[in-house]
Amino acid sequence: MCGINGILHLQSQKKVDERLLIKMRDSLEHRGPDDKGIFIEKNIGFGHRRLSILDVSSAGHQPFLSNDGRYVMTYNGEIYNFKEFYAELKNNGFDIETTSDTEVLMKLFELHGLKMLYRLNGMFAFAIWDKLEKKLLVARDRMGVKPLYYSIYNETFYFASEQKALFTAGVPLKMAQEGLEEYIFNRFVAGENTLYQNVKKVLPGHSITIHEGGKVTTEKWWDLKKEIQNQPKIKNPVEWFRETFDDSIKMRMVSDVPVGVLLSGGLDSSSVLASLHHQNYKDIQTFNIGFKEKEHNESHLAKMMAEKFDYGFHTMQLEDTALYDQLLSATYFQDEPIMHLSEPHLLALSKTAKPSVKVLLSGEGADELMGGYVRYKALKYPSLLNSIATIGALDLFTKQPRYDKLTRYAKISKKSELVIFNGSNIYPKDIEEVYGINALPKNEYRKQIYKEAKSLYPDNLRRQALYFDQHTYLCSLLDRNDRCTMGASIECREPFLDPRLIIGLGSLDDKWLFAGKKWKFILKKAMQERLPNEILQFKKVGLSAPWGDYITKSTAFKEELESFSKSELFQMPYFEHINIQKLVLNLQKGDNRMTPYIMPLFMMHIWMKSYAAKF
Numbered sequence: 060m061c062g063i064n065g066i067l068h069l070q071s072q073k074k075v076d077e078r079l080l081i082k083m084r085d086s087l088e089h090r091g092p093d094d095k096g097i098f099i100e101k102n103i104g105f106g107h108r109r110l111s112i113l114d115v116s117s118a119g120h121q122p123f124l125s126n127d128g129r130y131v132m133t134y135n136g137e138i139y140n141f142k143e144f145y146a147e148l149k150n151n152g153f154d155i156e157t158t159s160d161t162e163v164l165m166k167l168f169e170l171h172g173l174k175m176l177y178r179l180n181g182m183f184a185f186a187i188w189d190k191l192e193k194k195l196l197v198a199r200d201r202m203g204v205k206p207l208y209y210s211i212y213n214e215t216f217y218f219a220s221e222q223k224a225l226f227t228a229g230v231p232l233k234m235a236q237e238g239l240e241e242y243i244f245n246r247f248v249a250g251e252n253t254l255y256q257n258v259k260k261v262l263p264g265h266s267i268t269i270h271e272g273g274k275v276t277t278e279k280w281w282d283l284k285k286e287i288q289n290q291p292k293i294k295n296p297v298e299w300f301r302e303t304f305d306d307s308i309k310m311r312m313v314s315d316v317p318v319g320v321l322l323s324g325g326l327d328s329s330s331v332l333a334s335l336h337h338q339n340y341k342d343i344q345t346f347n348i349g350f351k352e353k354e355h356n357e358s359h360l361a362k363m364m365a366e367k368f369d370y371g372f373h374t375m376q377l378e379d380t381a382l383y384d385q386l387l388s389a390t391y392f393q394d395e396p397i398m399h400l401s402e403p404h405l406l407a408l409s410k411t412a413k414p415s416v417k418v419l420l421s422g423e424g425a426d427e428l429m430g431g432y433v434r435y436k437a438l439k440y441p442s443l444l445n446s447i448a449t450i451g452a453l454d455l456f457t458k459q460p461r462y463d464k465l466t467r468y469a470k471i472s473k474k475s476e477l478v479i480f481n482g483s484n485i486y487p488k489d490i491e492e493v494y495g496i497n498a499l500p501k502n503e504y505r506k507q508i509y510k511e512a513k514s515l516y517p518d519n520l521r522r523q524a525l526y527f528d529q530h531t532y533l534c535s536l537l538d539r540n541d542r543c544t545m546g547a548s549i550e551c552r553e554p555f556l557d558p559r560l561i562i563g564l565g566s567l568d569d570k571w572l573f574a575g576k577k578w579k580f581i582l583k584k585a586m587q588e589r590l591p592n593e594i595l596q597f598k599k600v601g602l603s604a605p606w607g608d609y610i611t612k613s614t615a616f617k618e619e620l621e622s623f624s625k626s627e628l629f630q631m632p633y634f635e636h637i638n639i640q641k642l643v644l645n646l647q648k649g650d651n652r653m654t655p656y657i658m659p660l661f662m663m664h665i666w667m668k669s670y671a672a673k674f
Contacts, residue, residue: 060110060550061121062087063133063207064219065186066228067195068102069273073215075104079228084108086227087220089392090135090545098122098131102271103188103195105133110548112137112418114159115315123161125169129191132165135220136183136205137552139310144178158315173198173266176280180310180558184261186218193271201281202424202556203263203534206541210257216269221542222258222394226674230257239633240500243659244490245483246398249531250504254395263534283529283565284515286558290566299563301585307557308334311420319344319416321408321551322365322372324357326594327422327431329364330582331554333589335420336368344371346412346419348404351376352605360593367591373415377407383615387669392546396666399539400606400658409547419544423536424555427528428564429579430521430572434481437468438520439573441477444469463652478512478524479505482532484655493656495636505531521573526565607654610661611647619665626664634660 064083066075080097084106088095091108093115098105107121122133141160144167148155153166160181167175168187173196182204186197197218199207209218210230217228226232238254241247251259261267264281293299308331312318320335322328322345335343345365349358358374365372377385385403393402412419426432437444447469470488471477479502480486491497508530509523516522537553544551564572567581574580583595610616624643628634639660646653 060090060112060137060545061135062090062108062220062224062545063135063184063186064106064224064228065133065195065217066104067188067216067269067271069214069216069269069271071102071193071271073102075099075102077104080104080106083217083219083224083228086224089548090220092548094120096121098124098133098188100131100188100190103131105131105186105188107133110417110545110550112314112316112550113141114157116157118157119159119161121161123165125165127169129189130165130169131188131190132161132168132185134161134164134183134185135207136181136185136200137313137550138164138179138181138183139313140180173278173280176266182552182556184220195269196266197261197269198266198280199261199263201264201283201558202529202537202561203260204537204541204553204556206538207261208253209259209261209267211275212257214273218261221392222253222255223391223674225258232671232674233257236633237501240498241502242396242398242663243494243496243633244487244500245480245502245505246659247395247532247535249502249508249534252504263530283526283561284511286562287515287565290562293563293567296567296571296581297584300560300581303557303559303563304330304554304585305334305338307554307560308420309338310557311552311554312340314418316417317344317415318418318420319346319412320370321345321405321419321421322347322361323422324360324362324364324594325422325597326579326582326586326590327425327555329360329422329590329594330425330586331420331422332364332368332370333586334554336370337589342371343368344373344412344415346408347372347374348408349374349376350604351378352608357597360597363591364594371415373411375408375411377404378609379613380615381407382609382613383619386665388546389543390662390666390670391673392542393539394542394670396659396662397539398659398662399536400604400662402539402543404604405539405543406546409544409549413547413549416549418550418552421540421551421553422555423540423553424533424561425579425582427525427533428555428561429582430525431579434468435521435524435578437465438477438481438524441474441520444471444477464655474520475506475509475513478509478520478527481524482528484658489656493637493642494634496633519569522569525572529561606658607646607651610657620661622668623661623664626667628660628664628667 087108091110093111094109096107105122122131138160141163144163148166182200184199184205184207208222210225212230217225233256235256238248251262266278268276347361350356385407389402389406512523512526540551571581642653
């Protein structure tokens with residue numbers, strides 16, 4: 060697990076500046092404090108910061124050269140099934156000299172080229188320079204667990220694990236209008252675009268080839284829709300799920316350093332813990348974030364689970380000045396305004412875990428694969444939403460935040476927009492009324508994914524929403540997990556995101572997901588012998604926090620709220636019609652319905668002040 064970066068000048072006579080390459084690399088030091096390396100040859104340069112997990116010896120040093128000297132690689136991630144390839148590589152004349160997955164990845168590439176990607180079970184982002192053909196290959200894992208950003212600027216291709224390395228290299232930090240619009244309407248920018256001009260993401264399941272002359276070709280090497288369509292029928296879904304999930308956990312325990320668990324106390328992370336216990340893993344440490352507010356707190360359940368399995372339990376709370384400080388840190392590591400609002404908590408928890416472990420398992424992905432969010436329930440009977448919108452107009456429910464959100468959502472009439480805005484906290488009509496902004500974002504990538512989802516699951520809005528979220532919302536969660544854990548120099552692994560589970564669950568009938576009161580039926584069925592009723596039946600909380608109270612009542616935030624009310628953000632053309640003083644005043648009076656309107660703007664204010672100012 061590491062931080063990678065590189066520079067390729069498209070004009071072959073221009074040489075890479077070593078100081079600039081090192082500056083880029085060292086802006087990623089938090090991603091790899093254990094080792095560092097560079098490779099430079101004329102117009103190409105790679106940097107690498109290493110967090111050693113597999114083969115912690117110097118044998119895993121990067122950038123990594125092939126034995127014949129033709130290829131150079133800088134790689135971030137883990138290939139969990141790397142040992143499966145030993146026999147094949149040996150039969151093809153390769154000697155295995157280390158116990159690291161880096162060597163296996165390089166030798167598989169020498170043998171098969173990028174066709175080897177499909178056989179990997181892991182999370183990865185890497186770049187390989189072919190000295191003979193003078194071309195650069197960059198690739199990213201199926202779901203985008205590992206980040207990879209790039210910019211083509213001043214006839215140079217820059218890439219890095221985080222945007223800050225690109226800005227360090229001199230790519231200008233300029234906000235993209237389309238990115239800004241998508242942030243406001245959809246909470247984050249999906250697809251290859253980002254909040255910034257000239258900065259793009261390598262899409263999950265894609266590779267890009269950059270030829271020295273400047274020709275760029277992109278290839279989609281993994282297509283979830285096709286995989287689901289080609290999946291053979293699963294005969295015994297519960298047994299299949301339990302066996303595959305246990306095997307996924309086993310693979311993700313491959314490590315030469317201690318592994319712990321992010322344990323919320325909810326169904327997903329408790330299932331991870333139950334599988335570890337079932338497979339007789341000992342001395343596991345668990346890490347939990349608690350809240351003093353009862354409605355946000357699951358700590359008692361997490362503690363019960365850890366004690367039940369005789370695992371270590373560590374919990375913490377984050378408030379006032381400590382929360383404010385972690386918010387600033389999380390904004391720096393995130394490179395964009397934070398949007399899940401749990402980033403400071405996850406970062407603080409990772410820092411707490413760091414003295415004990417170097418790897419954390421997370422329950423991420425279960426909700427998007429099996430229908431775990433309450434917001435999907437609104438899509439069960441879309442025709443009912445018209446009636447809810449009518450009742451909502453009478454103001455009967457507006458004092459209750461959840462019903463208030465549903466009545467606002469019900470004003471959306473198009474089925475495509477019910478899916479595209481399902482993960483938003485505020486909706487187009489709200490934004491028009493409160494912000495004075497009425498032009499919807501282009502959302503080209505979201506529309507493309509919706510089209511795929513619709514063709515895969517016709518007339519099934521719930522399944523369309525799951526597929527849509529797997530390509531959009533889940534990517535933003537994985538980015539959050541990566542940035543917050545790597546901010547503390549810890550690797551995060553997600554057992555639910557094994558490709559066998561993603562494809563298999565996508566092929567099952569609705570009843571395996573949406574049966575029962577709270578859905579995720581197959582997970583509950585598979586875990587019912589392993590988990591107590593308190594976990595199986597507990598109302599979902601998720602990692603949520605009472606931000607409306609934090610920013611109005613906490614001493615650390617009061618001054619910031621004052622500064623926010625006068626922020627230069629509201630002189631920008633896009634935000635000039637927002638009456639921010641009125642919104643803040645209503646929140647201060649106790650109207651928590653203002654929170655979803657204020658938080659994206661407040662986080663953008665924090666980002667402008669603490670992050671954008673650095674560059």
